[in-house]
Amino acid sequence: MFELIVAGFMFAALIFYAVTGDADYGGGIWDLVATGPRADAQRSTIERAIGPIWEADHVWLILIVVILFTGFPPAFAAMMTALNIPFTLMLIGIVLRGSAFIFRKYDVKSEQVKRRWGMLFGAASFFTPFIQGVALGALSTGQIHVVDGHVVSGFFAGWLTPFALSCGVFALALFAFLSATYLTADPSTEPDVQNDFRLRALWSGAALAPIAFVVFITSRQGSPEMHHGLTQWWAPFLVGTTLVFALAALTSLWLRRFALARIAAIAEVTLILGGWSVAQYPKLITPDVTIFNAAAPEITLRLLTYALVAGAIVLFPSLFFLFRVFKGKHS
């Protein structure tokens, strides 16, 4: 019972990370490809938007990891062994993104130095969500095998498959779209820049459809279980609802109803990750590691649940306060 609760918390943390932390990476992507006469204005909008919140957003990832290694230690050990290389690459991306961002902000104001840090910030923001998508995809390929708690499939299984790589591309597009949508709705965005991001959100949002199709096609070979999951009786409902929200997001962007677009985009991301985890359930690493066979002893899970509930009670009011101060209407 408690393993399901803890897994639920982990899933919730994953969603929160995706819609906050990964969206900040999306900001970095748009920083990298900022073009046109308002490139600098776009960059400073991005910096203002993610500056106060990116560290808090980033902590969701740490939370996912600690829940995973407390609640499902063998799964954590197996993931970190089998996906050692992509996770190490991801960490390098995280380090470079974070330090480049603060460097750009706190370093001397020389334009050239700033540009160089900005470049690194953008490149790392581009790379990190991609590799996260790859790693998440790799977990459902079924190519990572774990016997008696030991990974027997080596260090290259799963994550180099077309399926995993297309998951990476999908993640990239998804968070770019999400971030552009947020930026249209950010209170500090100016009208011209807002329209730039509106167009970017529309383009990247539309690009999601063909990429999603590629993911689906590659899943037939690359992730048979996921493919099976997505062709179950419930799948049309889920895909349908996701599609409705995706279209709602795009329509609201078109009609400049930005606050609405933001809500629809969040719902879209939530449903995509929800669909992934429903198709994946109860496996943490397909096919050998599940929520049940990797669960920590009951007492640990129970205490962890209490800690998570208590933590949530402290966390959510604080987060609400943070976002209200920086993302609410300016008075």
Next chain:
Amino acid sequence: MGMSLAFHIVFAAVGISLPVLMAISEALYLDTGRPVFLELAKRWSRGAAVLFAVGAVSGTVLSFELGLLWPGFMAKSGAIIGMPFSLEGFAFFTEAIFLGLFLMGWNRLPPLVHWCCGVLVALSGILSGIFVVTANAWMNTPAGFKIVDGKISEIDPIAAMLNPAASHEVVHMTLAAFIATGFAVAAIHAFFLLRDRRNTFHRNALGIALALACTSAPLQMVSGDFSARSVAKLQPAKLAAMEALYQTQTSAPLQLGGIPDDESRTTHYAITIPRGLSLLSTHDANSKVVGLEQFPRNDWPNVRLVHWSFDLMVLAGSVLFVLSIAIGWLVWRHRGVPDNKWILRALVAAGPLGFIAVEAGWAVTELGRQPWIIYGVMRTQEAVTPMSRIAIPFAIFTLIYVFLSVTVVLLLRRQFIQTEAPGSELVTKNV
């Protein structure tokens, strides 16, 4: 991993203490209304921001690194000791949120609410430090589980968290963070004060930093004594290595320095203080202290490194203690921040000592635990990743941390040193 932690401990120590300094300074501003304290709080908060950002990144690296490098350790101990890490996650989260509010909220929050955010940053910083140190203490004195036929059973995460070494390690590390950061910050401002004795900015900064450092240093002496006695009881092999004591003996002497020699089981050229060790480790000059000979040879840590690190820590700590007493006396006599040339010079020279003590102390507790990763339960060798070319990931992480450290040092230099301090103009306003 050792490398990563050695770097992280510095980020963490500064990250814990700078918010304390900044909260104190803002409190003084709210109390007195003098702009110099506001400027100081802002300046320190920028330092805290840089360190927190790097700390967040470095914390992520560490949490993954636990699994990337030590999957064997995590698979076994995650269920037992994951608890403090989860709590730490929340403490860290709170810190991130309120730091964001503090840094960007100067104009958006009422002053008192803003100050409360700063206090929460400081408190959650201290709290997350405590949780992490608890987990480290568990590696020294594992508790909260049983091993029956090689299988772990009867897990009790609460007992694991409240393990016997937790209390002394937590107190010792928190005070160490205050002392090291306090003296390092004091050294920076003392340096500038030497150049411009009338600068109120640096004078007040020095005052606050010294207040934190000099009250913590004497407390650390008490905590050190408590720690030594706990280690004597809980990890006698570590104590024996710290003191380079090979033979079990009553009325054991305290050996300072020297060259421990494992082959002949003696320590050459050490300064010995008769009965000193017995006195320190049990408060009884005639008590028996266990030597390394009681333990199998392959359970010994690296005696030289542990002993030298320990002596270095004690030496650095003692110098700072003496300095604290001297400063306390000067403050009491002159009723003000001491600005005697020699004291300022001494403070500049003593700047790095706190961090030297932190690193040396870290080496003592980590190297002193070897060859175990979980004392008496799991050897370091069993816990490491099965990756064949183990050197590569280790090298990568080391590089990451070197990069992060260079980043921090450069940024802090820019923040504190290369920018003009506003103190000179403030002199006229405030004096």
